[in-house]
Amino acid sequence: MFGQSLSSGIDIDDNGYQDVAVGAFLSDMAVVLRTRPVIQVKASLALPPQIDQLETLCREHKTPTVCLNVTVCFKLQYNLTSDLLHKPSFPHRFYFHGNGSSNSTSGRVRARLGQVTCATHVAYQRKDVRDIFTPVKFEVSYSHRETNTHKASFKTFPPLKPILQQSKGHQNTVTNQVQASANTNQLPANANTNQTSFVRSCSLVNCSTNMQLSAQLVLPDQQQYFALGSGQAIMLKTSILNSGDDAFLPRLTLCFPNNIHYIKVLQNQNNVVSCDVTQEVNSTTAGVDCSVTSLLIAAHSQLNINFLLDVNQNSTPGDIIIHVNTSSDNYEKEEYLHDNSISLLLPLKYGVNVNIHGFVSPTSFVFGDEDNTPVDCYAERFNYTYKVLNSGPSRSLDTVVDISLPKILTPYRHRLLQVVDWQSSQGTCSISDTTVSVIEDCDVPEASFIQNLIFFFSSTSTRRMFCGRSDELCEWLECRLGNLEAGRDAFIQLEIRLNPAVLLQAPGRLGVMKLESTAMMSNPRESPHTILTSKQPVAQVVVEALFTQKPSTTVxxxxxxxxxxxxxxxxxxxxxxxxxxxxxxxEFQKKEEEEEFKRDSWDYVPKLDKRQSTA
Missing domain, CATH: 1.20.5 (Single alpha-helices involved in coiled-coils or other helix-helix interfaces)
Incomplete structure (x- = not known):
């Protein structure tokens, strides 16, 4: 039976195609392999190469309208869809009159073998089309028309449905194909000649844009660095200048570490710019994607965008790179891309402003009075108070304050001052053991008689007793206060005892002795990550020792x-x-004068009558 069916060309179902019957020997069953038509469709979709918006060839509701003819050539039923490349946020730019505002239409054609059948549809352009930069793409999907199958009798076979043969990589669809335009300068360089584009008046070859980006960081107080902990914001000024043709859907992108926070766009009252923050999970970087609501930066125009940024106050100091990039949906020549990106350096540093204030009570004393001889050799007591204030704007890390006091009266080795007790509101203090050794004995040698005599009759002068840096002749107290936050302060209190007898040693003593105590911050210092906004903080406290004017016993x-x-x-x-x-x-001359002036006695009878003659 199999050979007979091949040789005789049997058509069992009378559909015009040869069938094959296969049977087995000594069996009462046979298998019939029926043949059905396989249709191979070669479809095409033709659009004009360009769309000129100034040519209104059609009338829609008595209004001149831009339109174009869409020719579909194939032989079956089809669905025609317009503007496949339209932006998702925009409506379709073309619609078909027959379906009102729909961007798709359908139709049927009767095709014969070997013949080309075409159908033409008019696609109307919408009035509010703003996207004239994206090419226009149409698509046709086709299929074999469904036919009603009549119920066949039990003596005949039911008819088989024809099938469409699909070529590799196609799903019974076809997109528009056009011939390249003669005016190639009006098309972008990356334009596909199988797509229809809008006519544009371009100043550069291939309608290239030329986006020129400039950016600048404006830091608080016009500083060259950002002080961590200041609580102030950073302004990022950007400017986009389009020196080429129109730029459609311009974008501005910021990329920075996640310790930088985007706040807002300044002077954006009319929402000219819309920004969204993007950050991936477990990523150390964040980004800001901004778009222009006007959808376009016209040729030779400029757009200024100012951003307000914040810095995490717990950030570590160092340099941060902020990347700024601009782009658009339009073609831009490679030689114009060099100024589309900018990287800005943001230095993060600690701005430290530490002040130290010192006080002492009492501020002076009198020494050398032998009438008031104390029992204890360290008769004078003083209370020192130092206030360490961090005025900010940043925290002061590992703050260390060194306090120095005169330990001896040079060149003698007897102890002058003794630190009895010390306290600090935070951190700890300790006395350095690297200073010179002293004599702790209270029996201080007294000055000689000649020295005391010369000192008493000498004019009064002043001697300053101060400590130099790392001076071994002084007592050093190191206070490690730790981290001092901005706006916080710490107190250091000292109790000092002084031996006045040491000041009486000669030579070396003077009428006024000024004992200077110095408190200096030794850490933090100026470094690449730390800036001291003021000079090295130093506080000096002076105690005046006044020599009594009372002389000593020997004097x-x-x-x-x-x-x-x-x-x-x-x-x-x-x-x-x-x-x-x-x-x-x-004495003899006095006696003669007394005799000369001597009177007579008060007797009544004179002893001598001077009137009598002596002869």
Whole structure:
């Protein structure tokens, strides 16, 4: 049976195609392989190469409208869809009159073998089309028309449905194909000649844009760095200049580490710019994607966008790179791309402003009074208070304050000051053990009589007792205060005892002795990550030691003896002068004068009558 069916060309179902019957020997069954038509469709879709919006060839509702003819050539039923490349946020730019506002239409054609059948549809352009940069793409999908199958009798076979043969890579669809335009300068360089584009008046070859980006960081107080902890924001100024043709759907993208936070766009009252923050999960970078609501930066126009950014106050110091990039949906020549991206350097540093203030009570004392001899050799007591204030804007890391006090009266080795107790509101303090060794004995050698005498009669002068950097002749107290936040302060209190007898050693003592105590911040220092906004903080506290004007016992005795000797010498000299002047020879002359002026007695009878003659 199989050979007979091949040789005789049997058509069992009378559909015009040869069938094959296969049977088995000594079997009452046979298998019939029926043949059905296989249709191979070669479809095409033709559109004009360009769309000129100034040519209104059609009338829609008595209004001139831009339109184009869409020719579909194939032989079956089809669905025609317009503007496949339209932006998702925009409506379709073309519609078909027959379906109102729909962007698709359908139709049927009767095709014959070997013949081309075409159908033409008019696609109307919408009035509010703003996207004239994206090419226009139409698509046709076709299929074999479904036919009603009549119920066949039991003596005949039911008819078979024809099938469409699909070529490789196609799903019974076809897109528009056009011939290349003669005016190639009006098409972008990356335009597909199988797509229809809008006519544009371009100044550059291939309608290239030329986006020129400039950006600048404006830091608080016009500083060259950003001070961590200041709580202030950063302004990023950007400017986009389009020196080429129109740029459709311009975009501006920021990329920075996730310790930078986007706040808003400044001076964006009319929502000219719309921005969205993007950050991937477990990513150390964040981004901001901004688009222009006007959808277009016209040729030779400029757009300024200012951003307000914030910095995480717990960030570590260092340099941060902020990347700024601009682009659009239009073609831009490669030689114009070099100024589409900018990388800005943002230095993050600690801005430290630490001030130290010192106080002492009492501020002066009198020494050298022998009438007030104390029992304890360290008779004078002082309370020192130092206030360490961080005015910010950043925290002061590992703050260390060194306090120095004169330990001895140079060149003698007896201890002058003794630190009895110290306290700090935060951190710890310790006394350095690298200073010079001193004599702790209270028996201080006294000055000689001659030295005391010379010192008493000498003019009053002043001696400053101060400490230099790393001075071994001073007592050093190191206070590690740790991290000092901006706006916080710390207090250091010292209790000091002083031995006044040390100041009486000569030579070296003077009438006024100024004991200077210095508190200096040794850490943090100026470094690549730390900026001291003011000079190295230093506080000086002065205690004045005033020598008493009372003379010592030996000086008193010397003054008394000298005074007596001088008095006697002066008296002797005076007597000698009087003697030389004859003061002691006037006694005989006085007696003669007394006899001359001597009167008679008050007796009634005179003893001598002067009127009587003596003869």
């Amino acid at each position: 008193k005795l010397f003054i008394i003896v000298v005074s007596l000797v001088l008095g006697l010498m002066i008296l002797a000299a005076l007597i000698w002068c009087l003697w030389k002047a004859g003061f002691f020879k006037r």
